Amino acid sequence: MFIAMNRFAVRKGAEAEFEAVWRNRDSHLAGVPGFVEFHLLRGPERDDHTLYASHSVWRSRAAFEAWTRSEAFRAAHRDAGVNKPLYDGHPQLEAFDVVLTTPGAG
Numbered sequence: 001m002f003i004a005m006n007r008f009a010v011r012k013g014a015e016a017e018f019e020a021v022w023r024n025r026d027s028h029l030a031g032v033p034g035f036v037e038f039h040l041l042r043g044p045e046r047d048d049h050t051l052y053a054s055h056s057v058w059r060s061r062a063a064f065e066a067w068t069r070s071e072a073f074r075a076a077h078r079d080a081g082v083n084k085p086l087y088d089g090h091p092q093l094e095a096f097d098v099v100l101t102t103p104g105a106g
Contacts, residue, residue: 003096
């Protein structure tokens with residue numbers, strides 16, 4: 001498994017609009033080989049921003065990297081610049097190879 005996360009410092013007061021962008025966008029992930037699931041995470045509030053992270057789970061690093069070179073990736077990110085006023089700086093990519101998984105009872 002492989003996890004890719006982007007961190008966003010969302011400007012105070014723009015949280016609802018930022019979340020709406022993610023709820024209403026076509027991610028183009030359905031049917032992408034190796035894609036498992038996606039989560040948008042809301043984190044702690046700071047004086048000037050709220051931390052968010054996009055969290056996608058993939059069967060492998062290779063599957064994620066193939067997606068980043070695909071037309072689906074380009075389509076999903078085509079209008080990303082339009083939302084730039086909602087957050088400070090660039091999203092910070094963090095990539096992780098899963099080394100241990102403990103399933104829940106759930």
